[in-house]
Amino acid sequence: MRRFCCSLLPVLVAGLVLFAGCDSGGGTVPGNLGENTTVNLTEPNVTVIEGRGTDTLSIEVTDPGYKEFGVDVSVDESQSTAVLGEDVQGLPADTTIIFPRSATTGSVQNLIFDVTEDREALGDLTLSLSIATADTSGATVGESGVSTVSILDNDLLWADFSDDELPPMMAYSVASNNDWGTSSEGGADNAPYAVANGFEADAPSNDWLISPALNFNDFGGETLTFLNAKGFNDSGRRGLQVKVSTDYSGSGDPTNATWTDVSDQVTFSEGDFNFVESGEVDLSDSQFQSDAVYVAFQYQSSGPFNAATWEVDNIQVTGTPPIN
Known part of the structure; x- marks a missing residue:
């Protein structure tokens, strides 16, 4: 019996080592970003039509590593002719989108908004927004950090x-x-x-x-x-x-x-x-x-x-x- 228990010991130790290297809600895998964690707006220029339901802007991550981090999204109201809360609903002037630890390259987080049906032939509108990451996060913004949304008037x-x-x-x-x-x-x-x-x-x-x-x-x-x-x-x-x-x-x-x-x-x-x-x-x-x-x-x-x-x-x- 003693000889049998000893033969199992290496197997049990190896299993414990493998288990310790996995994350299972608080494991020991290091919570670090990738070597080149980058985020981009997937579409630098977006065209939508007023009153046609929900529209989406997507932020995509590359090489996220294994660490939760945030992306700050800001609407530049001085460069926008659309008015938040009036022409555009559901999109605050400033917000933070969180990428979870489970994100992988190509994962996206979405900004969802609605363009109001104004019922008046007032012409087209624009909405300018940008993304940024905190200096301490280690992530960077790629080439597509600014997006202009063109809102087409559907009223004649x-x-x-x-x-x-x-x-x-x-x-x-x-x-x-x-x-x-x-x-x-x-x-x-x-x-x-x-x-x-x-x-x-x-x-x-x-x-x-x-x-x-x-x-x-x-x-x-x-x-x-x-x-x-x-x-x-x-x-x-x-x-x-x-x-x-x-x-x-x-x-x-x-x-x-x-x-x-x-x-x-x-x-x-x-x-x-x-x-x-x-x-x-x-x-x-x-x-x-x-x-x-x-x-x-x-x-x-x-x-x-x-x-x-x-x-x-x-x-x-x-x-x-x-x-x-």
């Missing part, structure tokens, strides 16, 4: 009439003296809104609310959305149509231009002045690809005492700008 048109004025939409009356205007009557949450009502007009109404020229050549997937509400009934017609033209002059009588009716794509209010979402009206058809596209709301009534009321609001046309 936004009209919410919040100033109680029709622009950027334009009203044109073909017939009747009851033209498109604005109102807050009824206390709707989205008031003020644009409204047309041919009741007691001097003639059956034919009144148009027309957008400015929209350049679809610079976008794809163009989509129209809006709110609409109906009051009263016109026994002869619904009273509201949505149309699109590429040959309207931008002023004057719209009946001199060619208009395509897209009303069959719209969800219309059934009455009682209840606002409903129009749904997404697809304007991406090739016939609409032009540098001067007009979207119009045509209001008509059967007569001065047989007219519905139509209200529209939050008119938005969006598209997908090209990402080079």
Whole structure:
């Protein structure tokens, strides 16, 4: 028995030595960085589109060794036109990203943020940020330590009439003296809104609310959305149509231009002045690809005492700008 125990001793000692060389939540492997621990932003130039969900910036490590360390991330607000907390959500001005001891070459840590859908054609924005490591950490920043995020505006048109004025939409009356205007009557949450009502007009109404020229050549997937509400009934017609033209002059009588009716794509209010979402009206058809596209709301009534009321609001046309 003594001879058997002695024969096991070298094996047990060797096993203990191997076990001591492994890390198992507090082992003895040295907690050091690699000989050349380097971090980089994976994309020095990033392009995103507003309102399209979550976007990500990644920081990648090379030769991390076996030591936890932090990377400081800073947004240079003086070099950015985007405003944190307003245009960009979820990204603080300064934060620290931690690489754990388990990181290996090629491991990444992500910065996740959202670009707000501003619903206004305000133009593109930029966001400038950089990374740095603490002098005492031993890690260094590689060639890609700065990233510029280009935020592309996806809005071609936004009209919410919040100033109680029709622009950027334009009203044109073909017939009747009851033209498109604005109102807050009824206390709707989205008031003020644009409204047309041919009741007691001097003639059956034919009144148009027309957008400015929209350049679809610079976008794809163009989509129209809006709110609409109906009051009263016109026994002869619904009273509201949505149309699109590429040959309207931008002023004057719209009946001199060619208009395509897209009303069959719209969800219309059934009455009682209840606002409903129009749904997404697809304007991406090739016939609409032009540098001067007009979207119009045509209001008509059967007569001065047989007219519905139509209200529209939050008119938005969006598209997908090209990402080079």
